[in-house]
Amino acid sequence: MTLINYLYVIALSVMPISELRGAIPVGVGLGMTPLNATILSVIANMSIVPILLIITKPLFTYLRKYKFFGELIERFENRALKKVKNFKKYELLGLYVLVALPIPTTGAYTGIVAAGILNIKFKNALLAIVLGVLTAGIIVFTIVNGFTLLAFSN
Template structure:
C-alpha cells in the first residue's frame, strides 16, 4: 500500500514541496487531516508536531470560506436542477448525521467534527452549522476545536501505527 501511495504522490505531485502536499491533502474534502496527517507522519516521516501542525492548518483553511459562502452560493445555485438535487441530498445526509449538532448547537458541532470517521469532518460541519444557524464565531471555534481533537486522535493512531 505504501508503495502505491509513494508512486501516486511522486508521479502526480512530486514537483511540490512535501509540506504543501500535506496542507493540500488536509484541505481536501473527505480526506481532510485524516488523510494529511498519516501522509505527513508515515510517508514523509515528518515529526509528530510538524505533521500535526501542517494537517491542522490545511484542514482549517476551508472553514471560514465555507461558513461565509455556502449559504449565499447555495441560494444562487438552487436555480439549477442538478444543484437542487445535490443540495437536497447533502441537506438530508447532514440532518441524518448531525443529531447532536441540532440538539447541542456548537458543543454538538465540536463532537461532530472531532469523531474521526468518514463524513464527519470540517466540510460537513460547516454545512451543519449553516443548516442549524449556528453563529459564525461559535461555528469557527467549535469546528476548529473539533479538528484539533480529531487531529490528536489521528496523530496518536498514526504514531502508534508507524
C-alpha cells in the same frame, strides 16, 4: 522532504472527505514526523473554515437554481442532516463532536453545512468547528504516532 510533499499534505487537508484524517497519515508516509504532519494538516484544515462558513450558505442558495447542483446540494445537506439529528439538541457541543470525531463523513465540511442547517451564529460555529478540527488532529496524531512507534520499536 520536498515542497511538493508539503503541498500534497496541505491539499489533502483542505479537501472534503480526506481532510486532516487522510493528510496526517499520508504526511507521515511521505517522511514527515507525526507532529509536523499534524501541525501542517491542522493549520491547513482550519484555514478553510472561516471562508467556507461565510460563503457556503449563499453559494448553496445560488447553485440551487441549477438542477444538477441543486440535487447535489440536497444530497449533501440530507447526509449532514442525518448526522446533525444526533447532535441537534446539544447544538455547539454537538457541532464540536461532529467535527472532532475522526470517522468517515465527519469533519470541517460536514460541520460547516451543519452549522448552516442549524443556523448557528458565525462566531459560535467557528469556535466549535476549529476546536473540533484541533481535537480531530490530536486524535489522528495519537493513532498515527502509536502505529509509528510500534512499527519502528522492533
